[in-house]
Amino acid sequence: MINVTANRDVIxxxxxxxxxxxxxKTYKSGEIICPVDGVSLRCEAGDFISIEGPSGIGKSTLLYLVGGLLQADSGEILVDATNLQSISEHDLTILRATKIGFIFQETNLFQALxxxxxxxxxxxxINKYTKTKLGKADINQKVEAYLEKLGIGDRRDFLPHQLSxxxxxxLVVARALIKEPLLVLADEPTNDLDDFWASEVIKLLQPVPARGxxxxxxxxxxxxxxxxxxxxxxxxGILAPK
Ligand SMILES: Nc1ncnc2c1ncn2[C@@H]1O[C@H](COP(=O)(O)OP(=O)(O)O)[C@@H](O)[C@H]1O
Ligand SMILES: [Mg+2]
Known part of the structure; x- marks a missing residue:
């Protein structure tokens, strides 16, 4: 049985x-709707937050806002103490690339890589945007380690369409996690998978809160x-604790 525990003591x-x-956040194209209407939330290191709710209610919109992929109409969104509304597009790109891991249904793999x-x-x-420069060997080592974790150590040179x-x-989940982001945003990561593959995906996500x-x-x-x-x-338009 998988247990994703909160561990606030790690970092x-x-x-x-x-x-x-x-x-x-209001959408004004066509009918005006306000799927996010005054959401407040605190997410600490070690938290595993689940968001449930019917289809079309605004869950994906909320994750896009948190990830800085959509601009809020009002209110504040802070990631690692940085207010997303007050930084430049360039700094927002760096923040997304270095601190946030995205696992969205539309997250496509690079089919030609x-x-x-x-x-x-x-x-x-990360090498491009930060002072931490990982050498070729470091990158190789991390990639190898993840391929082993995924149980596809022998498929490094395959193209994505050659996988099940x-x-x-x-692989999508591993690509989001390999940089060890502070915050991982996962939008229904298991909904189209059977129980076996769903639990394999969750096994990859499980260490995120555990490492802080x-x-x-x-x-x-x-x-x-x-x-x-x-x-x-x-x-x-709001989040209610369950
Ligand atoms: N870019 C957009 N423009 C206009 N309406 C949108 C846009 N994205 C989502 N919506 C609408 O906002 C509502 C919430 O959508 P979404 O956040 O995807 O819900 P959920 O993830 O809970 O299914 C839906 O009514 C959807 O049609
Ligand atoms: Mg959705």
């Missing part, structure tokens, strides 16, 4: 990893939601 931060203060190259990509981006659906999904990061996951899977230490339901 001590003197601020929340992520904080939302009265965030509002091999499995190994897909995994190495986020590390090369479950293997591909785990935070995991925010939209899920309809009660088995996983029950393991969250903060469980919310989204309705009428």
């Amino acid at each position: 001590k931060f003197n601020h929340p990893l992520c904080e939302l203060k009265n965030v509002v 091999t499995v190994g190259e897909n995994l190495a990509f986020p590390l090369k981006i 659906v479950g293997q591909r999904r785990r 990061g935070a995991l925010m996951m939209v899920t309809h899977n009660m088995l996983w939601a029950e393991r969250a230490n903060c469980r919310y339901t989204m309705s009428h």
